[in-house]
Each structure stands twice: as C-alpha cells, then as structure tokens.
Amino acid sequence: QSALTQPPSASGSPGQSVTISCTGTSSDVGAYNYVSWYQQYPGKAPKLMIYEVNKRPSGVPDRFSGSKSANTASLTVSGLQAEDEADYYCTSYGGSSKFYVFGTGTTVSVL
Amino acid sequence: EVQLVESGGGLVQSGGSLRLSCAASGFTFSNYEMNWVRQAPGKGLAWVSYINRNSKSIHYADSVKGRFTISRDNAKNSLYLQMNSLRDEDTAVYYCAREKGDCGGDCNDFWGQGTLVTVSS
Numbered sequence: 001q002s003a004l005t006q007p008p009s010a011s012g013s014p015g016q017s018v019t020i021s022c023t024g025t026s027s028d029v030g031a032y033n034y035v036s037w038y039q040q041y042p043g044k045a046p047k048l049m050i051y052e053v054n055k056r057p058s059g060v061p062d063r064f065s066g067s068k069s070a071n072t073a074s075l076t077v078s079g080l081q082a083e084d085e086a087d088y089y090c091t092s093y094g095g096s097s098k099f100y101v102f103g104t105g106t107t108v109s110v111l
Numbered sequence: 112e113v114q115l116v117e118s119g120g121g122l123v124q125s126g127g128s129l130r131l132s133c134a135a136s137g138f139t140f141s142n143y144e145m146n147w148v149r150q151a152p153g154k155g156l157a158w159v160s161y162i163n164r165n166s167k168s169i170h171y172a173d174s175v176k177g178r179f180t181i182s183r184d185n186a187k188n189s190l191y192l193q194m195n196s197l198r199d200e201d202t203a204v205y206y207c208a209r210e211k212g213d214c215g216g217d218c219n220d221f222w223g224q225g226t227l228v229t230v231s232s
Contacts, residue, residue, distance in 0.1 A: 032215075032216065033215070034215045034216025034217070035216065036218045036219075038156070038219075040156070045206055045222035045223065045224060045225060046148075046156060046206075046219070046222060048211065048218055048219060051216065051218035052214060052215055052216065052218070057211065057220060087155075089156050091156075091158070091216070091217045092217070093216040099161060099170040099172075100146070100158040100161065100170075100216075101158065102148075102155060102156045102157055102158055104155055105155035105156070
C-alpha cells in the first residue's frame with residue numbers, strides 16, 4: 001500500500017489561504033469520493049476536518065474546505081490563523097485490496 | 112462523553128508479542144466500525160486495521176497482515192489488537208479510532224490518546 005503523496009510543507013501569512021494537495025491513483029483517490037483530511041498537533045491525536053472529499057464534521061470552521069479532481073484531492077484553509085499551524089494528513093479508501101491509505105503528511109506554517 | 116482509552120503498550124523484544132486493548136465508553140460501541148492507526152516516532156500516520164460492527168469484515172495493512180489480529184468484544188465495549196512476530200519497524204504510537212457513523216471511507220471522528228509500542232532488537 002503506497003502512501004498518497006503530499007507536499008512536506010506549506011505556509012502562508014495570517015489571513016491568507018493555503019492549499020495542500022494529496023495525489024493518489026485511479027485505484028484510490030480517483031476511484032472513490034472517500035477522501036478525508038485530518039489535522040494533528042504535536043503529541044496529540046488527529047482530528048477529522050473533512051470527510052467524503054468536501055464535507056465538514058460539526059464544529060469544524062468553514063475556513064476548511066476540500067475538493068477533488070481526478071487522482072488529486074486538495075484541502076484549502078482560508079483566512080489562515082495561528083491555530084491552523086499543524087500537520088495535515090489526507091486518507092482515501094482504496095477498495096477491498098488496499099482498503100485505507102494515508103498521505104505522507106504536510107506541515108502547515110503560519111508566517 | 113465519548114472516550115477511547117488504549118492500554119497494553121510497552122517495550123518488547125523483536126519477535127515478541129503484545130496485545131493492545133481499547134476501552135470505549137460514552138457511546139453504543141456495537142454500532143460503530145473501528146480502526147487501529149499507528150504513528151512511528153517523528154513519522155506520519157499509517158492505517159493498521161479495520162473491523163466492522165459484527166466482526167464479519169476485517170482488513171489489514173499489508174505491513175501487518177499475517178502477524179496482527181484485530182478483534183472486538185461488543186459486550187465488553189472493547190477493541191483489541193494482537194500483535195505477534197513484532198519487528199523494529201512496528202515501533203509506534205498505536206491509536207484506536209471510531210469511524211463516524213454516516214460516512215464512507217476512513218473518517219474517524221474520535222480517537223484515543225494512543226499507546227506506545229517499542230520493539231527492541
């Protein structure tokens with residue numbers, strides 16, 4: 001099960017937007033609308049931010065949005081705030097053979 | 112309040128075994144699918160195993176297939192991970208996580224605090 005590919009880092013100034021990509025294959029990201037995104041602070045458990053490509057769990061600010069095109073999913077954080085500085089991971093369903101696969105992770109810095 | 116509390120981690124020699132437990136409370140455990148996810152020190156998240164509500168559907172990552180066994184006891188509100196033939200690369204914090212009910216894919220809405228497994232050669 002190869003990991004989905006994310007950029008190691010992304011950054012932006014407060015108030016700006018940052019977009020993180022998550023590239024898979026036609027067997028996972030491209031095949032299913034089952035992409036989720038997690039936020040993780042150091043030493044803490046992950047938190048679900050986006051599921052089924054673009055749905056937000058209750059309590060997640062609408063500054064967080066998700067999308068997908070072909071084999072690449074994206075997470076956009078608008079109106080960056082200092083508290084958004086964290087690691088972000090995508091994950092996708094990959095069918096009965098791969099089942100679930102995580103992305104390599106992206107560290108977002110707020111300049 | 113939903114709570115997931117992992118236990119059973121520790122230091123084990125390469126080739127040894129450990130059994131992790133996850134005690135669930137604050138929700139009807141039998142209604143939810145569950146996952147184990149791990150994170151090696153300084154590394155990213157990696158999905159380990161999935162079990163559905165009645166234990167009829169179980170899946171494993173290739174890296175642990177044949178060595179790890181996931182199970183659950185709905186009467187005891189508990190999830191387990193039996194880990195055999197442990198390798199150095201299994202060293203990680205292991206999280207149990209609950210899948211959000213109305214969701215397709217890997218959407219874990221509650222996570223435990225994690226338990227550290229260290230495999231020493």
